[in-house]
Amino acid sequence: MHSYPAPALARVEQMVAAAAADPARAISFQGAPGCNGHRAAQEWDADCLPLPCFSFEDALDAVKDGRAARAVIPIENSQHGRVADIHFLLPESGLHIVGEHFMPIRHALMALGDGPFTAAYSHPQALGQSRQFLRQRGIVPLAYADTAGAAAFVAESGDTTIAAIAPRIAAELYGLKIIADNVEDAADNMTRFVVLAREALDPAALAGQPAMTTFVFEVKNIPAALYKAMGGFATNGVNMTKLESYQKGASFAATTFYADILGAPGDPAVDRAIEELAFHSKELRVLGTYPQERARG
Numbered sequence: 001m002h003s004y005p006a007p008a009l010a011r012v013e014q015m016v017a018a019a020a021a022d023p024a025r026a027i028s029f030q031g032a033p034g035c036n037g038h039r040a041a042q043e044w045d046a047d048c049l050p051l052p053c054f055s056f057e058d059a060l061d062a063v064k065d066g067r068a069a070r071a072v073i074p075i076e077n078s079q080h081g082r083v084a085d086i087h088f089l090l091p092e093s094g095l096h097i098v099g100e101h102f103m104p105i106r107h108a109l110m111a112l113g114d115g116p117f118t119a120a121y122s123h124p125q126a127l128g129q130s131r132q133f134l135r136q137r138g139i140v141p142l143a144y145a146d147t148a149g150a151a152a153f154v155a156e157s158g159d160t161t162i163a164a165i166a167p168r169i170a171a172e173l174y175g176l177k178i179i180a181d182n183v184e185d186a187a188d189n190m191t192r193f194v195v196l197a198r199e200a201l202d203p204a205a206l207a208g209q210p211a212m213t214t215f216v217f218e219v220k221n222i223p224a225a226l227y228k229a230m231g232g233f234a235t236n237g238v239n240m241t242k243l244e245s246y247q248k249g250a251s252f253a254a255t256t257f258y259a260d261i262l263g264a265p266g267d268p269a270v271d272r273a274i275e276e277l278a279f280h281s282k283e284l285r286v287l288g289t290y291p292q293e294r295a296r297g
Contacts, residue, residue, distance in 0.1 A: 005032075005155070008148070011033040012052050015049070015050060027049070028068040028071040032151075035123075037059075055145070060095060069197065070196060070197045075193065095197060096287065097288030098201050100212065101194075106168070107147075107166065107182070107183045108167070108182070109164075113160025117137075118162060119142050121150035122143075122144055123150070124143045126165045127141040127142075144164075147165065148174075151166040152170075165183060207266070215261075217256070221254070226257075233261065241260045241261065244257065245257050
């Protein structure tokens with residue numbers, strides 16, 4: 001908690017106390033009050049008690065420890081790709097994906113002074129999404145743990161030559177001026193969040209509604225293993241909407257894949273595709289089946 005800048009700390013303490021009094025309503029998120037994770041938690045459940053956590057690991061631990069019923073975690077952005085480390089953290093957490101949420105992302109440049117500015121602080125994702133805006137103005141991007149925390153840091157610093165990129169509400173919370181609105185480089189900037197809980201949803205409870213299933217797998221180290229593993233989805237007509245690879249360990253000898261498909265276990269086509277995938281895999285773990293918030297394709 002005490003890693004937050006002073007302007008954010010009092011709000012964090014209030015929110016932590018409220019969540020502790022009713023953890024069943026608490027949703028943990030990474031960042032300071034006013035960040036996009038905070039917004040996503042409230043959009044997902046307007047009646048929730050948002051619980052700020054300094055890191056993604058802290059947000060996941062809050063659910064594992066029972067201090068929050070759910071966590072809302074960004075997993076990918078339409079402009080800047082996947083959020084770093086999330087694909088490692090989700091399988092290791094032991095939690096289950098129970099929902100997804102898509103949120104348009106709008107960034108503002110905010111500061112104590114009117115400029116010019118030598119540097120702008122923000123989360124690496126926000127800096128990447130505003131790369132051209134900053135480059136055109138000669139503003140140096142500097143990474144911070146989260147967007148709203150960067151705004152609180154600028155407020156605490158008293159330095160009128162630095163700025164932050166954060167949601168507009170962060171300027172109101174921490175007493176900064178809005179220098180420019182909508183500084184993201186793409187008008188359709190969108191982030192997908194996943195909602196995690198200790199208990200998985202029963203796929204049978206999703207019968208009759210569009211569902212997503214997310215899993216990770218490691219294929220056997222033989223020629224054409226991935227091709228064979230993917231064949232079951234094609235032959236059974238199961239749409240795979242996402243497939244990403246990442247290295248497991250430092251040997252570069254084993255690649256783990258993260259995938260999303262349309263459908264749920266219990267559907268014969270999905271069951272056959274997953275059975276074929278398991279046959280060609282050394283390891284397969286389903287991370288969750290959950291309602292589809294947004295149609296694919």
